[in-house]
Amino acid sequence: MSRHPRRLLASAIVLAIATAAAANEPPARPWMDAALSPDARATLVVRAMTQDEKFQWLTTQYGASADGKPAPACAMGSAACAPALARLGLPALQETDAGLGVARPLNAHSEDVATALPSGLATAASWDPAVAEAGGAMIGREAHRKGFNVLLAGGVNLLRDPRNGRNFEYAGEDPLLAGTMAGHAVRGIQSQHVVSTLKHYALNDLETGRNTLSSKIDPVAARESDLRAFEIALGIGAPGSVMCSYNRINGTYACEHDWLLNQVLKRDWGFKGYVMSDWGGVHSAAKAALAGLDQQSAGESFDPQVFFGQPLREAVAKGEVPQARLDDMVHRILRSLFAVGAIDHPAAPAPIDYAADAKVAQRAAEAGAVLLRNEGGLLPLASTLKSVAVIGAHADKGVLAGGGSSAVTAPGGNPVPGLAPTAWPGPVKYHPSAPLAAIARRVGGKASYASGEDIAAAAKLAAASEVAVVFVQQWAAESFDRPHMALDGNQDALVAAVAKANPRTVVVLENNGPVAMPWLAQAGAVLEAWYPGNAGGEAIARLLFGEVDPSGRLPLSWSRDEAQLPRPTIAGAGLDAIGLPPQGKPADTIDYDIEGADVGYRWFQRRGIQPLFPFGYGLGYTTFGYRALAAEADAAGTVTATFEIANTGKRAGADVPQLYVQFPGDAAARLVGWQKVSLRPGETKRISVTLPAVRFARYDGKAHGWRVAGGGYRLLLGHSSAQIDGRAEVRLPAVFPAGMQR
Numbered sequence: 080m081s082r083h084p085r086r087l088l089a090s091a092i093v094l095a096i097a098t099a100a101a102a103n104e105p106p107a108r109p110w111m112d113a114a115l116s117p118d119a120r121a122t123l124v125v126r127a128m129t130q131d132e133k134f135q136w137l138t139t140q141y142g143a144s145a146d147g148k149p150a151p152a153c154a155m156g157s158a159a160c161a162p163a164l165a166r167l168g169l170p171a172l173q174e175t176d177a178g179l180g181v182a183r184p185l186n187a188h189s190e191d192v193a194t195a196l197p198s199g200l201a202t203a204a205s206w207d208p209a210v211a212e213a214g215g216a217m218i219g220r221e222a223h224r225k226g227f228n229v230l231l232a233g234g235v236n237l238l239r240d241p242r243n244g245r246n247f248e249y250a251g252e253d254p255l256l257a258g259t260m261a262g263h264a265v266r267g268i269q270s271q272h273v274v275s276t277l278k279h280y281a282l283n284d285l286e287t288g289r290n291t292l293s294s295k296i297d298p299v300a301a302r303e304s305d306l307r308a309f310e311i312a313l314g315i316g317a318p319g320s321v322m323c324s325y326n327r328i329n330g331t332y333a334c335e336h337d338w339l340l341n342q343v344l345k346r347d348w349g350f351k352g353y354v355m356s357d358w359g360g361v362h363s364a365a366k367a368a369l370a371g372l373d374q375q376s377a378g379e380s381f382d383p384q385v386f387f388g389q390p391l392r393e394a395v396a397k398g399e400v401p402q403a404r405l406d407d408m409v410h411r412i413l414r415s416l417f418a419v420g421a422i423d424h425p426a427a428p429a430p431i432d433y434a435a436d437a438k439v440a441q442r443a444a445e446a447g448a449v450l451l452r453n454e455g456g457l458l459p460l461a462s463t464l465k466s467v468a469v470i471g472a473h474a475d476k477g478v479l480a481g482g483g484s485s486a487v488t489a490p491g492g493n494p495v496p497g498l499a500p501t502a503w504p505g506p507v508k509y510h511p512s513a514p515l516a517a518i519a520r521r522v523g524g525k526a527s528y529a530s531g532e533d534i535a536a537a538a539k540l541a542a543a544s545e546v547a548v549v550f551v552q553q554w555a556a557e558s559f560d561r562p563h564m565a566l567d568g569n570q571d572a573l574v575a576a577v578a579k580a581n582p583r584t585v586v587v588l589e590n591n592g593p594v595a596m597p598w599l600a601q602a603g604a605v606l607e608a609w610y611p612g613n614a615g616g617e618a619i620a621r622l623l624f625g626e627v628d629p630s631g632r633l634p635l636s637w638s639r640d641e642a643q644l645p646r647p648t649i650a651g652a653g654l655d656a657i658g659l660p661p662q663g664k665p666a667d668t669i670d671y672d673i674e675g676a677d678v679g680y681r682w683f684q685r686r687g688i689q690p691l692f693p694f695g696y697g698l699g700y701t702t703f704g705y706r707a708l709a710a711e712a713d714a715a716g717t718v719t720a721t722f723e724i725a726n727t728g729k730r731a732g733a734d735v736p737q738l739y740v741q742f743p744g745d746a747a748a749r750l751v752g753w754q755k756v757s758l759r760p761g762e763t764k765r766i767s768v769t770l771p772a773v774r775f776a777r778y779d780g781k782a783h784g785w786r787v788a789g790g791g792y793r794l795l796l797g798h799s800s801a802q803i804d805g806r807a808e809v810r811l812p813a814v815f816p817a818g819m820q821r
């Protein structure tokens with residue numbers, strides 16, 4: 080499967096370079112005055128720019144040579160670049176993927192390494208905005224020190240299906256949780272003078288047929304689900320850029336969707352930054368520019384034409400696209416660069432402390448791992464164990480990562496090279512943090528490994544060991560969805576055989592998201608480690624041995640099987656290269672009106688069906704109790720919820736008490752707030768959580784805004800969306816909250 084299906088169609092349009100401008104005297108550059116606002120500075124630049132200079136930044140170019148075309152002069156082996164405008168004192172635009180770290184596979188000289196965060200789902204599962212922000216700051220700092228000023232990071236597509244190949248890049252199914260975590264990641268990135276790119280806007284919730292698929296959804300349902308996640312992330316992170324997605328929404332391509340870009344994003348949400356296209360997401364010049372697209376990404380390699388080159392010039396010359404709109408496009412790019420400090424603090428090569436950055440990734444992996452099962456207190460393991468069997472998933476070498484444009488090569492390289500697919504959306508990558516070594520270090524070397532290929536040998540080793548830790552894995556990647564939830568190969572049989580041989584079996588999952596677990600009842604313990612990032616082996620061992628208490632909570636509903644999902648099958652899902660041949664043709668349209676805004680737990684609750692594990696669920700090595708929930712609203716509708724939380728167990732630990740609202744007459748609840756709390760054994764804390772009125776608002780399609788209906792609401796305090804441990808009534812005034820700040 081080629082990443083550049085349309086590259087051969089690309090026209091040979093060559094951009095005219097700013098020859099006339101070069102002859103001009105250098106301007107005085109009043110825009111370099113950092114005391115001016117980003118908008119004032121952008122206005123000054125636009126005024127000084129020639130038309131040719133403007134056009135140089137309305138398109139970026141692929142950052143490497145491809146299909147026999149030489150790399151552009153600005154190329155740094157990354158996703159895209161646009162040349163410096165030296166006359167104006169402006170650096171080149173240097174863009175690189177993505178949300179889990181700097182991914183630069185196109186670097187011809189070396190495959191550049193960078194620190195790999197765990198999955199976005201792991202970060203979301205921490206329910207700790209500080210973890211997201213620290214991760215963002217770390218990858219932003221690395222990007223800046225590698226010379227990049229735009230990071231294509233900030234994935235916030237909602238998890239509507241566990242089989243979506245990119246779930247690991249995103250932040251789960253709930254708009255408030257996902258938007259909050261993505262917003263903080265963006266904030267962290269931009270604190271390092273790097274523009275962050277919220278993506279993929281919008282409703283690009285499956286990969287199958289993504290370049291043409293039309294997401295059918297009622298506009299109000301969209302506002303209350305996927306768009307709400309974007310709106311919240313924008314309010315928190317103020318990203319400089321938003322990437323419009325490949326797919327269509329109700330029949331219109333996202334990158335030429337006036338309602339999506341002009342009306343919702345720019346008018347209703349007041350987005351001041353620029354919209355860049357996804358690579359291959361542009362289908363027109365004037366239509367896209369007028370709908371709100373500001374920059375075409377790598378069009379010479381991915382789109383049928385460089386629409387924002389000659390065709391847009393002609394459209395402007397004919398008056399079809401006003402010059403003012405063209406200036407607005409450039410203004411938006413410039414003001415975002417000024418706003419994050421990318422012009423005042425230009426990105427430039429500088430040393431990176433990979434050891435310190437690995438700790439950031441490790442802390443995220445530890446905070447986001449979710450303990451799903453722990454029978455009879457099998458975990459935490461004791462360091463006095465005499466023998467541990469470590470089985471499967473190349474746990475002797477490293478931990479798995481997801482694939483596609485976001486795949487980072489961690490320091491030390493890929494310890495398991497050559498697995499299919501070796502080409503796009505591969506290569507399959509592991510990070511060199513071996514769980515086997517980390518476990519062996521904790522038991523004085525008494526850990527033995529079996530690959531799991533020979534099930535009988537693995538079972539024999541398990542039977543001869545005090546404890547077995549079996550690793551199972553599921554590789555997923557951009558560009559395809561998995562056709563079902565089953566683990567590949569012999570893994571289910573392996574777990575069943577190992578658990579039968581030794582009931583003290585711990586299963587560790589390294590996966591994209593929910594998988595079928597037919598052996599669940601036989602497993603002593605199950606730890607969801609996601610793709611745990613480049614210190615994953617160490618993080619897993621620390622969790623297993625109780626050096627850190629598991630405190631992650633699921634940012635998704637774990638469906639029992641595909642039949643529980645709104646759409647049990649995905650036509651055309653699969654990837655031949657990994658032995659999952661696609662069945663049927665990808666659909667033209669996907670009907671999201673089936674669940675509408677009731678994504679995830681709201682779908683399960685509305686239908687009265689029990690998932691295998693509910694949204695918000697997760698165990699620890701201690702237990703928590705809640706009491707005395709009370710709630711009060713002020714005149715603006717801001718609710719203050721108070722309650723007590725007690726650590727009722729014998730170990731220190733962290734918990735995530737969650738607050739949900741039950742709208743009158745609604746079978747489903749909505750998350751309105753939470754807090755991550757650490758408590759010593761026996762400790763009790765009084766918690767107060769502020770819930771802005773907008774969290775209680777529904778989108779009013781007639782009034783075109785969020786509206787809180789006045790009246791009585793039921794507030795629920797839960798250990799998860801399904802385990803409620805406190806109820807309170809609160810009366811809210813009727814209000815129209817102005818902004819979606821949090």
Ligand code: BGC
Binds near residue numbers: 358
């Ligand atoms: C992906 C984007 C990515 C871009 C640049 C596209 O295929 O959808 O997420 O940022 O490529 O590599």
